Amino acid sequence: MSLSDARVAPLENEPSTMENGEKNGDLSVSITSLERRRQEDQKKSEADEEDPWALVAPPHKGKYWREMTCSEKLQDVGIIFVRLILLFVLLYFFICSLNFLSDAFRLLGGKAAGKALSNNKILNNPISNLMMGILATVLLQSSSTTTSIVVTMVASSLLNVRQAIFIIMGANIGTSVTNTIVSVGQAGKRNEFRRAFAGATVHDMFNWLSVVCILPIEWLTGAFGSWKDCGLLCQLTHAMTKNLNSEKHSTKKELLKALTKPFTRLIIQLDKKIITKYAQNDNTTNSNLTLVKHVCKITVPQAVYVGNNTCRIEHVESMGRCHFLFENLARTWSDHALGVLLLVLALGILCLCLVLIVKLLHSLLRGKIATVLRRFINADFPGRFRHLTGYVAILIGAGFTMLVQSSSVFTSALTPLVGVGILHLDRMYPLTLGANIGTTFTAILAALASNRDVFQKTLQVALSHLFFNIFGILIWYPVPVMRNVPINLAKMLGNTTAKYRWFAFVYLFVVFLVIPGMVFGLSVAGTAVLAGVGLPIFFFFVAIAVINVLQKKKPNVLPAKLKNWEFLPRPLHSLQPYDDVFTRLCSVCKCCISDSDD
Template sequence: MLDNADQSDDSGCESESEADPWELPELQDNSPAWQTLTRCEKVKRVLLGWLLKAILLVCLLYLFICSLDFLSSSFRLLGGKAAGEIFSSNQLLQNPVAGLMIGVLATVLVQSSSTSTSIVVTMVASGLLPVRPAVPIIMGANIGTSVTNTIVSLAQSTDRDEFRRAFAGATVHDMFNWLSVLVFLPLEVACGYLYHLTKLIVDSGDWTRFEGGNKDLLKTLTKPFTELIIQLDKSVITAIATGDEVHANQSLVKEWCSYSEEMVVSNVTEINNATMVTITMAKEVLVKVPLERCTFLFNNTGLSDLCVGLLLLVVSLFILCTCLVLMVKILNSVFRGKMATIIKTTLNADFPGRLSWLTGYIAVMIGAGMTILVQSSSVFTSAMTPLVGVGVIKLERMYPLTLGSNIGTTTTGVLAAMAASGDKLPFALQIALCHLFFNISGILLFYPVPCMRVPIKLARIMGNTTAEYRWFAIFYLVVMFFCVPGCVFALSMAGVVPLMVAVALFLTTLLFVTILNLLQRKCCEKLPKFLRTWDFLPFEFLHSLDPLDRVLTKLFSIFSRCCCTRRKNRKNQIVLLGKVEELEKLGCDELKVIPDGMESGFCTQRPSVESTPFNSNYNSMIGINA
């Protein structure tokens, strides 16, 4: 419906266009051949062309990963407490659709599925949230984590074909997550498939001997730099989510970095469950006493979390965009000629003969391994997105890497669950395993059979649409990650009936559009004439983005005209130098006196017919202010 890449014939049916925009570009190497270079030129090419570019690429990748950490921190400062408060509304969490949208919104707000998943695991471990209502929240967190690489793809919007591939490479993650939710959320609500499977696994083994907690791998390299800029106390968000009112007004910016634990006597009030009598007694309580203040850029600035978050957001986006633009330029300069052919062939090649079917599964394992290494699916998929854009990795290869990344990111929740102790461990581990098996189930459904790889086809539609209407990328981000979850969340607060009616209407419309699109592509000529295209709909905006494109184009043109008129006028101005008395007679647009004691000045004048005689008499004084 949105895919305008194909041409229509006279019968109204679509015919495939000859040029395939998804073919990887062949970048020609225009530099002199190696054999024709002198010894000095060869050394220069090796040092500057290869070694220096490799070092720059590694440095830019390091800054890029750090900028993603800053971006995540800025979103936590801006929306972390709101995310914690969303999790604390236990009544809404019992609604599976509301729970799903809460998971999406919370993950978008904190820019980390690891954080939102860890919060859910903590709530389950502490008994605040049962396992079964927590499953839809985990599904929503899976969707929300894909917003980062979608934002990253916007950096390649200057080149239409690069943007097509980059946006498709980013949204293939979204499409897989949404399709998995559409299939497995109703199944989970109906029969508790994930709940019963994971309960069986947890009950069948002794998990107390395993040790969990946070395992820093890539963060060991990035922490020394990121902690010089900002340090956050993530426990504040978890405390708000678990109903701890003490932390509600506490800043997320960490103040103390070193504590000592001391036992102090404190009055503790308890309720006897048998007699329901309140008893207050003196008990020894373990208290953390702060010893050493943290030292980083945003410490003790006197700014609120909102101000620090906004500043950090601007800085992180600037670093991210700069690194991406420079990385793309370096990659474009490196991947040319024979080297480009070798690298692209190696990355996109299949195993020979009958083993070719194993290639995708090896890619899934590589994606999972790399994500476990960097401890973030957002970092891995965001690093892959520019490579898809420049044409190094095909969309078909990006897909299994993304699926593996989805599995790799579940290790964070499993490790957080392993950190629980005693009778809390089985429940925490069960919800972490729900996350793992949800992703495995999605892979088993949407990968092994080639015709079921629907996310790739949907990602191509997104890429083609964005290549034609570049504003669609922003529209997609706002609608899919903010408007839709927000509207569904609002409907869930109105009650179950309005929510179910809205969901039923949406699913019915989606099913009708999908079936008719398939019929138009596969057996168009057998359809009635009015169903061969979407022109039968009463309004153009129901089947085309052209009306919205025209409106936005007009708005952009008006805005650019207002902003550029002043600049254009200044560019076309003529600047004249002379005596102030003579310049005053000419009716200058602007006259500036030079403090040199000679009563001279500058006259600024827009070129016109009347000014021509004057210009001819004072040629030596005329300059164009370009």
């Protein structure tokens, strides 16, 4: 029997000793209780390793609080305070890097996205509009920018409300690419990457599933409904806005950008109105016009004569040359070259901040702090109010997203917490749904600030975005069976990326670029081409999905040959052959190594 076992045994047999230990001065009892706590922490850690989706309880290292002297306690509090300050500083630069990433993609693809949105010939059916929304948002890295461009085009009668609704559905999908990119920063540790990637892609799964359900309804009700060319969302929002008049102009308040702009403006400044002009097909716009600002509003001191031979210095706004880091470089470099440089800088800052944030979270969230924080974030309401917890989480997610005015920033900040095991995937899901609601607040504010003559149309588009997300939540959240569908799909993707880490990059490339590009190309060719090529492919993959479910749930209903996929060549039913190729190609890269690493 070990020393710890010998001490634990009499403790269990003599509870009165435990109660009066301090009174009797029995030091061995105190040591035994601490040893038992360490053993419990070790057991929790082993349980977490068995279940990769469980909340992580890292074993406590060093002394417990009750074991420390007064000076050690003060030192520990000081270290925690310094780490918290560093954490907020890193979060600040992390958010700034997301802004740089958005600007880089605007430089690389902003003009192309604007020109594509201005071409009514390719926006001839809902599928092409949907894919254009995805591609434009991926290129612009901002669903708010895509939505504001669409609202402007509707106000200019370049798009009708029905077309705008389908583009906004695509923007809802495209906005989730940012937190999926952020999750790749935790690829160094397998289980962290599993949880982080699942936490990011649960947003993707909800958006895709909502589109699959709502787009056909909107399309069919518009094609065959009593109101021609206007579907369910279009009719609902028109009924809500037809009698409204804009009497006051609201101003757009920016909370988070007010904090980040002082730094980001020192690096790069872009004129986003150029993209809108391309989208509006403004013939006065020069095709070689750069997105980088060169002329800005500046404040200059000016002497003003006030009489009696005296002058007063006043600061007057005037137009002058912009001053930021890339201004001189932008005069000689093209937008694409500058975009590549800014993209490298943004990804470098993003990865560095993410790695340091994860390390700080690991060092902070240990012992009692981690336990209390995990319980608070993931706690449910007691008793009969337990089922309301998720709906309160939706409201919290919507509230925080309204404050920061960016669903990408909010969900990207939560992704590392899911990865390190503080926030459970089941709690991330309703927070993500709330972020989808909160991001529509920006478009509603923009609509309320529009001119009276276009107020009704712009508000109708903004409200269509809101009700699309509300209907999606009503489909995929209240019923537990439906709620588990996007969560289980995200877990499946998380397990796959944990085993084959290169799959994350393939997923990003295929889901956000290849599939939208191919479907968009087919839809541009015409509805007949899209139906003739796309529908057989769609039903083929639906059949594969159904067979996969039956193989797991009810294999007896399938023919003997279809009970597994072993009759097919291995590359058609396993990722292992591709993993062997990737491993040989990039064996030096740790994230490409397969099962053996941790």
